[in-house]
Amino acid sequence: MSRSLGAAFMGRARERIELDALLADARNGAGSVLVIRGEAGVGKTALMQYCARQAFGFQVREISGVESEMELPFAALHQLCAPMLDCLDVLPAPQQQAIQVAFGLAEGSPPDPFIVGLATLGLLSETAAEQPLACLVDDAQWLDSVSKQVLGFVGRRLNAESVLLLFAVRADARDDDPGFAALPGLTVGGLTDEDARELLTASVPGRLEQHVRDRLIAETRGNPLALVELAGEMSPEELAGGFAGRPSLTGMLYDRYLHRIEGLHEAARLFLVLAAADPTADPALVWRAAHALGLGRAEAEAAEAEQLLVIDSLVRFRHPLVR
Ligand SMILES: Nc1ncnc2c1ncn2[C@@H]1O[C@H](COP(=O)(O)OP(=O)(O)OP(=O)(O)O)[C@@H](O)[C@H]1O
Numbered sequence: 001m002s003r004s005l006g007a008a009f010m011g012r013a014r015e016r017i018e019l020d021a022l023l024a025d026a027r028n029g030a031g032s033v034l035v036i037r038g039e040a041g042v043g044k045t046a047l048m049q050y051c052a053r054q055a056f057g058f059q060v061r062e063i064s065g066v067e068s069e070m071e072l073p074f075a076a077l078h079q080l081c082a083p084m085l086d087c088l089d090v091l092p093a094p095q096q097q098a099i100q101v102a103f104g105l106a107e108g109s110p111p112d113p114f115i116v117g118l119a120t121l122g123l124l125s126e127t128a129a130e131q132p133l134a135c136l137v138d139d140a141q142w143l144d145s146v147s148k149q150v151l152g153f154v155g156r157r158l159n160a161e162s163v164l165l166l167f168a169v170r171a172d173a174r175d176d177d178p179g180f181a182a183l184p185g186l187t188v189g190g191l192t193d194e195d196a197r198e199l200l201t202a203s204v205p206g207r208l209e210q211h212v213r214d215r216l217i218a219e220t221r222g223n224p225l226a227l228v229e230l231a232g233e234m235s236p237e238e239l240a241g242g243f244a245g246r247p248s249l250t251g252m253l254y255d256r257y258l259h260r261i262e263g264l265h266e267a268a269r270l271f272l273v274l275a276a277a278d279p280t281a282d283p284a285l286v287w288r289a290a291h292a293l294g295l296g297r298a299e300a301e302a303a304e305a306e307q308l309l310v311i312d313s314l315v316r317f318r319h320p321l322v323r
C-alpha cells in the first residue's frame, strides 16, 4: 500500500507549467534540464514528486544525494546509472572502461570525468531510445563532487535525447553548486498566502483563529514544511505567541523529529537506523536486511505512524533530518 506524506499538493501554478513543459519537450525528443533551488522545506521534493506523477509514459529514475556519501567519488552516479548498465556495450571502448573503473567493476586509475560524462550521456541516451527517461536527482547539494561535475556536464550536453534531468538543491546548503553553473534554474519560494491558508486548513485539526493563522503564514513566509510541522504540533498558546525568540526552523524541526524517534520502541528505532543506512532507498533490500535482524512490518508501521518515513516504491524519509 502506498501512503503519502502530508496534505495534498497545493498551488505552484507557475512551477507546474514549467515542469509540464519540460516533460513535453523530453517526450518529443528535446532533452531538458532544470535545477530547482530553495530553502529547506520549501517544497522542492514535492515538486519533484509532482513531476514523477506527471511523467506518463516515462521511465522514472529517482535518486537522492546522501550526506554521508559526499566523499565517495561516483557514488551518486552509480545510484543513477547502475540499472542502465546493460546498455554499456554500445559505448566506445574507452567510455565502457571509464564507467567500469568508476563503478569498481574493473581495475584502473581514476577515470577522466570528461570521459565518464560522455559515457553517462551515452547510457542515458541509449536508455531513452526505448522510452523517454526522467532522472530526478533530489538533495543534489549532497552529491559527491565528481558526480555533480559529471551530471552538470550531461545537463549542458543534453540535446536530441528524450531525457529530462531535474535537480533539487537546497539553496542554503554549504556548497552551492558550481557543477550546475549555466544550467537553467527555478528558485522556489513560499506558498502564496491563499495556498498557505488552504494548507493550514487541511493539515491543522480544529479552527485556527484568523490572526494566529495570518501570523504563522507571515512568520514562516509560506514555507510549507514549517506550516505543517510546526502548526500541527504547537499548542494554542504557542501558536498565539508566534515564533519570535525561537531557535532556528531547522533546530525546532530537529527537536520535534528527535522527540518522535525517542518515543518509538527500540526495535522500531533499529528499523529506522537500518533504513537510513541504505542510500539506495530500495525497499526490497531494506526488507531483506530487516528480516535478517528479526524486524518486520510492525516496526516499519510504528515509524510510519509517527510520520518519520514512508515505504512505497522507495523508502522515503519525511525529511533528511530524520535520516
Ligand atoms: N505545494 C505543496 N502543497 C502541500 N504541501 C506541500 C507543498 N510543498 C511542500 N509541501 C509539504 O511540505 C513539506 C516539505 O516539502 P519538501 O519535502 O518538498 O521540501 P524540500 O524543499 O524538499 O525540503 P528539503 O530541502 O529539506 O529537502 C512536505 O511535507 C510536503 O508534503
Ligand SMILES: [Mg+2]
Pocket (backbone or CB within 6 Å): 044, 045, 046, 138, 139, 168
Ligand atoms: Mg527535499
